[in-house]
Amino acid sequence: MMHTQLEAREISMLRAEIEILMSERQSLLKIAGTAAQLIAKLDNKILLGNACEFARALSVNLNVLSEETLCDALEKVRKKPIASE
Template sequence: MSLNLKNEEIAMLRGELEMLMRERQALLRIAGSAAVFIAELDPEVLPEETYEAAEMLAECLNEASEETINDALSVMKAAITTEQPAL
């Protein structure tokens, strides 16, 4: 295998890995947002027609590993921290 071809393959794999890491960050933001949303829901004021959707979301979150949820919440915490103005 020529050096040029190997370098092209490495560059292609690097690009693919970077894309996957961006996708992972996006999915962690989604999962973190969903976890915060579910945690903040008040079943006393939640419209009855939304129970099923909230339950589906909660079940999906419960299927994720603890490590994934912790990573997701860390991403959200960092996002919230950077969005709030300093006092």
């Protein structure tokens, strides 16, 4: 009986951890999608100082994402209109 209760508690804890991770993934997808849209609209000729280097680094990191993940990220931000648009 004690063993079953322990397993049930462990399963509950794992379920809670998975929910936290999925929530964090959704947030990270929104961030990546927004960053991808920003990079797509930037004009590197008008960036000042180190901004061009940072934009290039961000672009490189976005390009490392799998196509599926990047599509998921863009889908996340396309579903909700941005306030400034």
